[in-house]
Amino acid sequence: MPNTYFMAVFCMLLSMVSYQLSASMAKQLIEQLDPITVTILRLGFAAIIVGIIFKSWRILSQLSQLKWRDLLCYSFALGLMNTLFYVSLGKLPQGIAVGLEFIGPLGLAFLSIKHKNDLFWVLLACMGIALMVPWTMLNQLEFSFFGASCALGAGLCWALYIYFGQRVVQQNIGMHALTIAISLSVLFLLPIGIGHHPQALIQIQFWPQALLIAILATAIPYSLDLLALKQLSSMSYGTLSSLSPVLAALSGFIFLNEYLTLLQWLSLFLIMMASIGITLKEHRQQKMAE
Incomplete structure (x- = not known):
């Protein structure tokens, strides 16, 4: 049904x-702790929250x-994506970090192209x-190529997150899959965090x-992502995700005083047009199929 598709788009937005609101908060916390510690605290709290909400002990x-x-x-993919993104967030402005990270799902959108007309929106x-x-202006901004590499790595993990997320939802275990995935991510990262900076994990102040970041960055968006992935194709999801740099730049401007150039505002407009175009095209295709 058309309403079902637009509900999936709304969930994704x-x-x-x-997520971008939480990223601004996380960037401030990273300045006091470190990216790995912030990732572990965020995912740890998120695992508890999601597990309680969905009563995942029943699985x-x-x-x-x-x-x-x-x-x-x-x-x-989920754990590594978050770790690499937070490392890049400590080195780059939020809008640029998310923009580079988005190359991952954008590449997935390229691989999913079935019609030549779709290529226009992806290229836009x-x-x-x-x-x-x-x-x-890379030299004046002291651009971090290490941070850029981490953002690109996070983008690759984002593409894998989309791909395997679609496979996971086919197991029909509902939101319990999210609880399992977040918990396993914490288990993957915890030994690294303990070896890297053990005292930081127990600074309860x-x-x-970290709990608020967990709610905004994991419990809410990942739950909504799994709902959206049931209705959206890889291409639709990947191209719609192009709104992430827009929202990241706006969040960085509002909460972190990170300013954009006129050319960057133009880029936001192009990204929004691509997202709107692919959404309406997918909706028309689904309506014709019905």
Whole structure:
């Protein structure tokens, strides 16, 4: 039904707004702790919250029947994506970090192209992402190539997160998949965090802020993502995600005083047009199929 598709788009938009708001808060917390510690605290609190909300203890009896290969890949992609993104966030402005990260799902959108007309919207989003990065001012901005590499790595993990997320939702275990994935991500990262900076994990004065970040960055957006992935194709999801740099730049401007150039505002417009175009086109195709 058309309403079902637009509800999926709405879930995705709400997910991105929540995530970018949390990213601004996380960037402030990273200045006091470190990216790995912030990631572990965020995912740890999120696992508890999601587990309680969805009563995920009821899935324990079915664990032996699950397809663990997809779940493990989904969990690993989720944990590594967040870690690399937070590292890049400590080195780059929020809008640029998210813009570079988006190359991952954009590449997935390219691979999912079925009609030549779809290429126009993806190229438009590509142009917007390219204009987002201030190429002529890299030296003045002390551009971090290490941070850029981490953002690109996070983008690759984002593409894997989308791919394996679609496989995980086919297991029909609902939101319990999210609880399992977040919990496993924490288990992957915890030994690294303990070896890297053990004291930071027990500084309880930072826990309330980490808890709020967990709600905004994980519990809300990942739940909405799984709902959206049931209705959206890889291409639609990947191209719609191009709104992430827009929201990241606006969040960085409002909460972190990170300013954009006129050319970067133009890039935001191009990205928004690509997202709107692909959404309406997918809706028309679904309506014709009905």
